[in-house]
Amino acid sequence: MIDFQSGYILRPANPLFIYFSLLCALLLNLLPIGNYGWVPDWLIICIVFWNIHQHRYVGVMIAFTLGLLMDVHNSDLLGLHAFSYSLVAYLAISWHRRIIALSVFTQALHLLPIFLLVSLFPVLTHWVLSGELYWWALTGSIQALIETMLWPIATRILLAPQRRPIDVDHNRPI
C-alpha cells in the first residue's frame, strides 16, 4: 500500500500487530480515570484507523464486538456502543478511499464528525428514549475534539511498523 504522505510503498500490515493495538486500546479504555466527559475513547480511534487503512482485517463485526465489551464495562444499555461503533466503522470503511489520500490533518478534520457521532450517541439515545436532553452532557464533544487532535499521533504510532525499511543497511543509513 502506498503511504500518501511520503509517497513510499508501505510494508504489509501484520495482523497480529493490528489485534495487539486494538487490545491495547481496549485496555487503555478500561483504565479507571474517572467519569469525565473529555477522556478520549482510545478504542474508537484505533478502530477507525484500522477501518481506513486495513478494512479487510478490521470491519464492522470487530467494531460491534468491541462495542459490546465497552457497553458492559460502562454499564450502558447493551448495544449502545456496539451500534455506534459499527455505524462509525461502516462510515469509515465507505469513506476510506477518499480519506486515505488526504494529508493527516485534513484526515483528522474529516474524522471529526465521525468522532462527534460516537461521543454524542449515548446522549442522543437517552434523549430519544426518555425525552429529556441533557445539555450538560453535550460537553462530550470535547472528547471528539481531543480524539481528532490525537489522530496524527495515532497515525504515526500505528503506521510505524509499516514504515520500517525492508532491508536495513547499517553501513549506509539514509
Place this chain on the structure above:
Amino acid sequence: MLIDFRYKTLNPIRDNVNWILRPLEYVMLMPRNVFDAGSEYFTTRGTLDKENQEMKVRQAELSLLANQSEFLLIENQNLRQLMDLQKQIPFKTLPVEILFNPPNPISQRIVINRGGHDDLKLGNPIANDAGILGQVVRLYDRSAEVSLLEDPDFAVPVQVARNGLRAAVFGAGRGNPLELRYLPVASDLEVGDVLITSGIDGVYPPGFAVAVISRIERNADKNSSNVLCVPVAVVNRYRQALALLYDPQFDAKPSVVNKSSSGGAGVMTPGRRQTRARGMQ
C-alpha cells in the same frame, strides 16, 4: 438496545461478557493502585496532620449525627410501643470496595467488588460513613453496579431529621442537585436541614443521612416548593463503603400472599419507586 431497555432477556450475554472483561479491568486497576500506594508511602507530615484534623472534625460531626439518630430511635421505639407496631428490623452490613466509576455522560454509577456470591441482593442500599450512596441495580457473581442518588428517577423516602416531616428525594441527573418533591409551601423546611431515610419503603433502613437541603424556592401561587438538596455522601473521597443487607421481606407480613405474588411485590425493580405501608396487617 430496546430489548435490553424493555426486557431483561440479554442479561446472560451481559454476564458472560462481564466474566471475560472483569479480569482485564482488574489488571487495569493495578497502575492506579500502585500509584496510590506509592503516594501514600510518600505522604508528608503536613498532610497527615491535616488529615488528622479533618478526621477529628468529622468525628465530632458524626457523633452529633449519631446523637440525633439515637434520639429519633428512642422516640420511634416509644411510638411503636404505643401504637403496638412491630419492632425495628436488625440488618447486617458488608464492607465493599469501590472499584471504579464507569464513564457515562448521563448518570454516574460505581462498580463494587462484592456480588451475588457474597449474599448481596438487587436493591440493597450502599452507604459510606457519611450516608447513603446508592442502590445495587445490577448484580454479577463477584461484582455489582451501584446507581447513585443523582440518577434520574432514583427516589429515596426520607424524613427531615429536625421535625420528622416525611418526603421523597428524587435524583435529577448527573451534576444536578437532588429534588425534594411533592411538598406544600407551608411545610416546615429550612436550608441546612438533614434528611434521613425514613424506612417507609422497606428498602432503606431508617436513620441514615441522605442529603442536606441547600436551597428552597417557595412558590405560593402553585402551592408548591422547589427544594434542592445535596447528597451527604461524597463518592470520590473514599474507596470503602458498606452494603446494608437489609431484607425488606421481613416486614411484609402476609407471607403466603407475598409468595404467590412474589413476581410483583417480592422482586424489586431498582430505581423504581416502591412504597409499601409498613406494619399493616
